[in-house]
Amino acid sequence: MIGPTGSGKTTIMKLIYMDLYPDSGKIVILGTNVAKLKRRKIPFLRRRIGMIFQDYHLLNDRNLFENVAIPLHIIGIPRNEVEERVYRILEEVGLTNKEKQYPEELSGGEQQRACIARALIKDPEIILADEPTGNLDPIASFELVNLLEQINREGTAILMASHNYNLIKGRGHPIIEMRDGKLRNG
Amino acid sequence: MDKLAFLISEGVRNLWRHKLTAITAIFSVFITLFLIGSLFVITQNSHYLIEYLRTKYKIEVFFKAGVTNEQARKIMGVIKEIPGVRSTTLITKEDALRIFKDQFGEDIVAILGYNPLPASCVVNINRKQPDSVDIRPLISKIKSLDGVDQVNYQGRLIRRIENFYQKIVRGVSIAVIIILLLTIIIIANTIKLTIHAKQDLIKILKLLGATNLFIKIPFLLEAIFQGLIGAGLALVALVGVIHAGNTYLEKLFHMRIQYDPVVGAIMVGFAILIAFLTGYRTVTKYLA
Numbered sequence: 304m305i306g307p308t309g310s311g312k313t314t315i316m317k318l319i320y321m322d323l324y325p326d327s328g329k330i331v332i333l334g335t336n337v338a339k340l341k342r343r344k345i346p347f348l349r350r351r352i353g354m355i356f357q358d359y360h361l362l363n364d365r366n367l368f369e370n371v372a373i374p375l376h377i378i379g380i381p382r383n384e385v386e387e388r389v390y391r392i393l394e395e396v397g398l399t400n401k402e403k404q405y406p407e408e409l410s411g412g413e414q415q416r417a418c419i420a421r422a423l424i425k426d427p428e429i430i431l432a433d434e435p436t437g438n439l440d441p442i443a444s445f446e447l448v449n450l451l452e453q454i455n456r457e458g459t460a461i462l463m464a465s466h467n468y469n470l471i472k473g474r475g476h477p478i479i480e481m482r483d484g485k486l487r488n489g
Numbered sequence: 490m491d492k493l494a495f496l497i498s499e500g501v502r503n504l505w506r507h508k509l510t511a512i513t514a515i516f517s518v519f520i521t522l523f524l525i526g527s528l529f530v531i532t533q534n535s536h537y538l539i540e541y542l543r544t545k546y547k548i549e550v551f552f553k554a555g556v557t558n559e560q561a562r563k564i565m566g567v568i569k570e571i572p573g574v575r576s577t578t579l580i581t582k583e584d585a586l587r588i589f590k591d592q593f594g595e596d597i598v599a600i601l602g603y604n605p606l607p608a609s610c611v612v613n614i615n616r617k618q619p620d621s622v623d624i625r626p627l628i629s630k631i632k633s634l635d636g637v638d639q640v641n642y643q644g645r646l647i648r649r650i651e652n653f654y655q656k657i658v659r660g661v662s663i664a665v666i667i668i669l670l671l672t673i674i675i676i677a678n679t680i681k682l683t684i685h686a687k688q689d690l691i692k693i694l695k696l697l698g699a700t701n702l703f704i705k706i707p708f709l710l711e712a713i714f715q716g717l718i719g720a721g722l723a724l725v726a727l728v729g730v731i732h733a734g735n736t737y738l739e740k741l742f743h744m745r746i747q748y749d750p751v752v753g754a755i756m757v758g759f760a761i762l763i764a765f766l767t768g769y770r771t772v773t774k775y776l777a
Binding site for chain 1: 491492494495506507689690692693694695696697698699700701703
């Protein structure tokens with residue numbers, strides 16, 4: 304999903320993961336009409352969605368391992384399985400041997416990879432990536448998009464919002480454009 | 490079970506993760522509860538002290554010269570039934586003679602040819618009385634009895650002691666209420682601040698699909714631990730001060746500061762309750 308800054312891409316994302324409620328219209332996510340979803344059921348819908356944010360939203364008082372493991376603790380995965388899955392996912396996103404480091408000790412690219420690992424670890428049905436390259440340099444951005452493509456190829460749907468058209472064009476993925484508060488095919 | 494174990498360990502780890510805020514919260518709980526505990530101990534000990542002093546209140550009732558020992562015993566039975574009287578001890582005419590001889594070394598019967606000393610009795614008042622003891626009505630009742638000649642008592646001293654005790658009780662009660670309110674405000678605000686500083690954590694956990702209960706439990710445990718540690722330290726400090734004080738008091742005045750373990754239980758329970766309620770209210774507010 305492309306569109307200039309302030310066009311409403313983040314609003315669309317927030318509507319999907321129910322951080323905002325629509326004033327009108329209908330949003331169906333993973334077969335659920337969010338308007339009919341009871342508030343106490345929202346956490347269970349969010350568990351099926353992986354989220355990646357521009358400013359990472361990592362917890363600075365926890366190391367990489369603990370940050371990535373949180374979604375599994377929320378679901379209630381047994382401790383020994385948590386360990387196994389965290390190490391596997393960290394390897395997948397290229398953060399092996401960094402599990403003891405704290406977010407501030409990681410580069411921007413590494414923090415965003417940590418964010419991807421956290422989104423991916425719970426095997427989500429869809430990943431929402433809101434300007435994931437917004438704080439990264441061009442090389443790190445390129446690598447990150449490659450990583451997301453790889454995840455997509457392995458079977459996870461990804462909705463990525465970006466204002467950087469050059470980064471995503473020519474990759475063969477459907478592009479939708481957000482402009483003046485309206486979505487249209489790009 | 491894994492989830493519960495994780496939540497408990499999070500509550501404990503949060504104390505370490507947020508050392509500064511935890512120390513601030515623990516310190517404020519410690520200071521306020523130490524003050525409250527001290528006031529409790531002061532109240533309790535002033536109560537013990539007044540009870541002890543009341544045992545020393547001495548009322549001597551002298552019977553008229555013609556009253557025989559048997560009649561004196563009957564009057565004493567009436568005195569014993571007056572509310573506020575704990576016990577009575579009869580001093581017969583013969584006892585009085587012996588006491589006189591012990592104290593003055595003179596055999597008055599040998600001098601006068603008869604025993605002029607009247608029978609008397611010592612009245613002890615009930616020491617366990619909730620309020621101050623007003624001894625005057627008791628004296629009036631005794632004086633009005635037939636056969637009673639004279640009543641001696643330490644009226645002014647008793648009034649002074651009782652007035653002083655009343656002042657202590659009133660002063661400490663006011664201080665306890667003020668400190669109690671301050672304690673609630675301080676503990677509540679400290680815990681509010683520690684949670685306020687973690688708004689981001691709450692938001693992120695919500696976005697990751699955590700239920701409200703999952704978010705609340707570690708915060709509540711953290712608040713309870715803070716209350717528990719603060720109250721525990723206050724208790725240890727209080728007992729330490731009492732022990733140290735007793736070492737000197739016993740040497741100098743042969744007195745001991747009494748300490749009731751219930752005070753400790755109340756302190757800990759109070760801290761946990763305040764911490765829990767504040768924690769619950771604040772987290773709920775940020776979750777809304």
